[in-house]
Amino acid sequence: MHLINHPSPNFGPRPDGAEIDILVLHYTGMRTGQAALDRLCDPQSMVSCHYLVEEDGRVFKLVDEDMRAWHAGRGIWQGCEDVNSRSIGIEIVNPGHEFGYRPFPDIQTSAVINLCRDILSRRAIPSDRIIAHSDMAPDRKEDPGELFPWAQLAQHGIGLWPARQDTPHGAGNIADIDAMLIRLGYGPAQSDKNRVAFQRHWRPSNIDGKADQACADILAGLLAARDQ
Ligand SMILES: [Zn+2]
Helix, strand or coil: CCCEECCCCCEEECCCCCCCCEEEEEECCCCCHHHHHHHHCCCCCCCCCCEEECCCCCEEECCCCCEEECCCCCCCECCECCHHHHEEEEEECCCHHHHCCCCCCHHHHHHHHHHHHHHHHHCCCCHHHEEEHHHHCCCCCCCCCCCCCHHHHHHCCCCCCCCHHHCCCCCCCHHHHHHHHHHHCCCCCCHHHHHHHHHHHHCCCCCCCCCCHHHHHHHHHHHHHHHC
């Protein structure tokens, strides 16, 4: 695939023997893609990512995948607390909730899908380790948010999604939601934040943070799809 080289100085070595088996998707949350690109390449900012996908579908390569980029920060997924060391980070241009959150254009989504498929063709990244930034840091992050087309990515084999036949009504128990979220990968603290992050990713039509039957069923379906 066509990549535009735009190197960032903000990276370091991965620890010896670190597996690369997590993929974190972000939105940039800045007014323009150019502003985000500048910040991700500014040595003062101490932030970076491996790839940035513009709204017009251009894909910039900032940090080599073998190197540790600085995109994830504090958080946890499936017990891993140093997500940067094990992950590839993709920043997707969108002003975000702060500056005018808007739908991701189709051409941008297609570019994200192509990029993810390219990465997954080269790397063994399990589907339940393809996550939103908000999944690993639900107490402080909202990106890439409820408008991000996760279902469309799943149609292309990217990320965990329940098979419809696996999620009949009543498949999950509402009382088990918080425990199921932890089984999926969320951290043990702040159940309400976990529920909101889960809804942004897997049930974006209603992000109220409440435990309901639909969430329980989706979660049961996700765990069944993963553990089958
Ligand atoms: Zn982020």
